[in-house]
Amino acid sequence: RKEVEQDPGPFNVPEGATVAFNCTYSNSASQSFFWYRQDCRKEPKLLMSVYSSGNEDGRFTAQLNRASQYISLLIRDSKLSDSATYLCVVVMNRDDKIIFGKGTRLHILP
């Protein structure tokens, strides 16, 4: 089983819709979780951290489910500018490795 798994998509979603992604991780000792955004041929950039209590930043909500070992990202009222690849990131605190999922491609359709 891969350490971090994501549905690669693409998700083709009309503008204004709500879209959700999940990401599963295999190592229960994982301690830190993040969502990154990557635009075509650019470097990844942090979208948001994921906390045990869940967190929200504007139209974006991230959740962590430790029991089931997955994290989620919800985007409400999607914009054309949300089109990108969304990368799930898990950090193994025992050895400081930052592990990326393969990413989920999102296309927002006008």
Added chain:
Amino acid sequence: NAGVTQTPKFQVLKTGQSMTLQCAQDMNHNSMYWYRQDPGMGLRLIYYSASEGTTDKGEVPNGYNVSRLNKREFSLRLESAAPSQTSVYFCASTPWEGRTEAFFGQGTRLTVV
């Protein structure tokens, strides 16, 4: 602030040639990482350095070597380039281990012919 700077941005190598990819960060970060990204494969960790003076293998270390020259610089060396090493290489740094935001360089697009 420059953040994380990678050089070169583009490179074409012939099979068997060697080269070093340079990475420097000016944020006083402890941890640095090298990834490669291939279409459909996401970012795969090649090597990382949790702190100055230490380096560890990641998921795909074969064919690469690294040097953590000092706290600022972490270089990646290809001793004998192969076409399978054609990829986009990203360097990243974090303030302390992996527990906070990782900052990335703009990437090096390497083609091995």
